[in-house]
Amino acid sequence: MKVLYPFIAVLALVALAFVGVKAAGLQYLFGVVIPYMAFAMFLGGFIYKVLHWAKSPVPFRIPTTCGQANSLKFIEQNKLDCPSTFWGVTGRMLLEVFLFRSLFRNSKAEVHDGPKLVYGSSKYLWLFGLIFHYTFLVIVIRHMRLFVGHVPDFLHAIEAGDALFQVGAPLLYQSDLIILLAVGFLFLRRLINANVRYISLPADYFPLFLIFAIAVTGILMRYFLRVDIINIKQLAVGLATFSPVLHGEIGSIFYIHIFLVCALMAYFPFSKLMHMGGVWMSPTRNMANNSRMVRHINPWNDPNIKPHSYADYEDEFREFMTDANIPVEKE
Amino acid sequence: MYDMKKILPGLIIFAGLMTFPIWYNGGDAGTLPKPEKPSNAKECVRPTEYMRTSHMQLLNEFRDTVVRESERGAIKEAGGVTYDDKSLMLGCMKCHVSKKKFCDECHTYAAVKPYCWDCHIQPKETN
Structure with a gap:
C-alpha cells in the first residue's frame, strides 16, 4: 500500500494531464496557468518555509561532534568534524552540501551466526545519492536553453558535455540514462532492504515515482514521441518573459511532462524535498562548537530574572x- | 527571525538562481526562426509535421544506411515526385539550398548544434 498509493497518484497525474489536453483541450491551463501557479508555489513556499524555520531560535551550540574538539594545545583538533571557527564550519558545510559527507559515513549493521553483530561501511547510498543529485542538476541546467532567448555559452558547454558520446540523433544525453539508473537504485533500496522498507512512507515513494515519471516522459519526448521543439521553446521563453504564446500543435506528452514537473514544484516546499533548503539550516552541521569560547545567551530569557x-x-x-x-x- | 544576516543573502541567491531565465531574458523573447522555404519544390520527402519534429531521426537513418550498408537508394514521396539519393548535401540541400537560411535558423533558436558538419564540408555562403 505504501508503494502502491503513490504510484497510483503519479499515474493519476499523468492521466489528468492527458485527458485535460487531449479530451478537454485545456492547453492554456496546462501550458501557462498551472506552470505559473506551480512556480509561484515553489518559490513562495520555499521562501516561506525557510523564513518559518528562521523564526526558531537556536541559542545553544548543538553541532554533531564527529571528532576531537578544540582542546589543549598538544591535542590535535579535528577541524572539519568538530569545527570551532567560522572557516571550519564553512568547510564542513561545503563538504556536506556538495559531497554529502554525512552519507559517506553511512554504515550497515548485520547479525551473523553466533550471534555476532557486524558493522560495515555502506557507500552505495552515498554514491547513488550523489550521482542522482548532480545528474538532476545537469538536467535542470540544460533545460534552461528552452527558457532563454539567447543561449549563453555555458549552457552550450553543459549540453555538449552531457551529449559527449554523440550517439544517435537527437544526441543521447548521458544524464537521461544515469538518472533512471540512480532513481531506480534509490527505489529498489527502499523496496529490497527490509530495514529501510519498514521506515519508508508514501511520502518517500511519491517523489521517486514522480521524478522517474518526469524522466521517462522527457526521454519519450526526446527520443521516441517527437514534439516540435520550436513551439515548445516559444512557449517556454514566453513564460519567462511573461508573454506566453501557445503556437501550433504540441504533443500531449509535452503537457504530461510539464504537468508532472509542475506537480513536483508545487509539492516541493511541503515535502521532504525541502532538504534542499534544510541542509543549509541544519544546526547540527552549521554551528561552531565554541561553547567554551563564546557565551551564548538564550534570546527568550526574561531579563527581569x-x-x-x-x-x-x-x-x-x-x-x-x-x-x-x-x-x-x-x- | 534569527540569523537573518546569513539566511537573507542565501534566500536572495536562491531566488536569483531560480528566476535566472526571467532576468536573463529581461522581457526579450528573441526572434522566432523563419527557415527559408525552397522555391523549386512544394512537398518534402515526408510530411511537414514529421519533418518539423523528426528530420534528425530520418537523417540519422540515412547516414546509417548509406555509410554502414552502402544503400544509397532513392527516397520516394507520396506526391509522386522521386527524390534521389539519401544524402544531406546531394538530396536535402538541392531544395533547401542555404544552411544559414534554413538549418541554422531553428538550430540556433533551439540551441542545437548538430554534428553534420564534423564530416560534411560546410557549403560556402556569402552573407
Missing part, C-alpha cells in the same frame, strides 16, 4: 541549610 549563583543561594538559605544538616561551603 537575574542570575542566581550557588554562592548567592547559600547566602540566602544558609540558616535553613545548617539547621537541616546540609553541608555548606561557607560557614
Whole structure:
C-alpha cells in the first residue's frame, strides 16, 4: 500500500494531464496557468518555509561532534568534524552540501551466526545519492536553453558535455540514462532492504515515482514521441518573459511532462524535498562548537530574572541549610 | 527571525538562481526562426509535421544506411515526385539550398548544434 498509493497518484497525474489536453483541450491551463501557479508555489513556499524555520531560535551550540574538539594545545583538533571557527564550519558545510559527507559515513549493521553483530561501511547510498543529485542538476541546467532567448555559452558547454558520446540523433544525453539508473537504485533500496522498507512512507515513494515519471516522459519526448521543439521553446521563453504564446500543435506528452514537473514544484516546499533548503539550516552541521569560547545567551530569557549563583543561594538559605544538616561551603 | 544576516543573502541567491531565465531574458523573447522555404519544390520527402519534429531521426537513418550498408537508394514521396539519393548535401540541400537560411535558423533558436558538419564540408555562403 505504501508503494502502491503513490504510484497510483503519479499515474493519476499523468492521466489528468492527458485527458485535460487531449479530451478537454485545456492547453492554456496546462501550458501557462498551472506552470505559473506551480512556480509561484515553489518559490513562495520555499521562501516561506525557510523564513518559518528562521523564526526558531537556536541559542545553544548543538553541532554533531564527529571528532576531537578544540582542546589543549598538544591535542590535535579535528577541524572539519568538530569545527570551532567560522572557516571550519564553512568547510564542513561545503563538504556536506556538495559531497554529502554525512552519507559517506553511512554504515550497515548485520547479525551473523553466533550471534555476532557486524558493522560495515555502506557507500552505495552515498554514491547513488550523489550521482542522482548532480545528474538532476545537469538536467535542470540544460533545460534552461528552452527558457532563454539567447543561449549563453555555458549552457552550450553543459549540453555538449552531457551529449559527449554523440550517439544517435537527437544526441543521447548521458544524464537521461544515469538518472533512471540512480532513481531506480534509490527505489529498489527502499523496496529490497527490509530495514529501510519498514521506515519508508508514501511520502518517500511519491517523489521517486514522480521524478522517474518526469524522466521517462522527457526521454519519450526526446527520443521516441517527437514534439516540435520550436513551439515548445516559444512557449517556454514566453513564460519567462511573461508573454506566453501557445503556437501550433504540441504533443500531449509535452503537457504530461510539464504537468508532472509542475506537480513536483508545487509539492516541493511541503515535502521532504525541502532538504534542499534544510541542509543549509541544519544546526547540527552549521554551528561552531565554541561553547567554551563564546557565551551564548538564550534570546527568550526574561531579563527581569537575574542570575542566581550557588554562592548567592547559600547566602540566602544558609540558616535553613545548617539547621537541616546540609553541608555548606561557607560557614 | 534569527540569523537573518546569513539566511537573507542565501534566500536572495536562491531566488536569483531560480528566476535566472526571467532576468536573463529581461522581457526579450528573441526572434522566432523563419527557415527559408525552397522555391523549386512544394512537398518534402515526408510530411511537414514529421519533418518539423523528426528530420534528425530520418537523417540519422540515412547516414546509417548509406555509410554502414552502402544503400544509397532513392527516397520516394507520396506526391509522386522521386527524390534521389539519401544524402544531406546531394538530396536535402538541392531544395533547401542555404544552411544559414534554413538549418541554422531553428538550430540556433533551439540551441542545437548538430554534428553534420564534423564530416560534411560546410557549403560556402556569402552573407
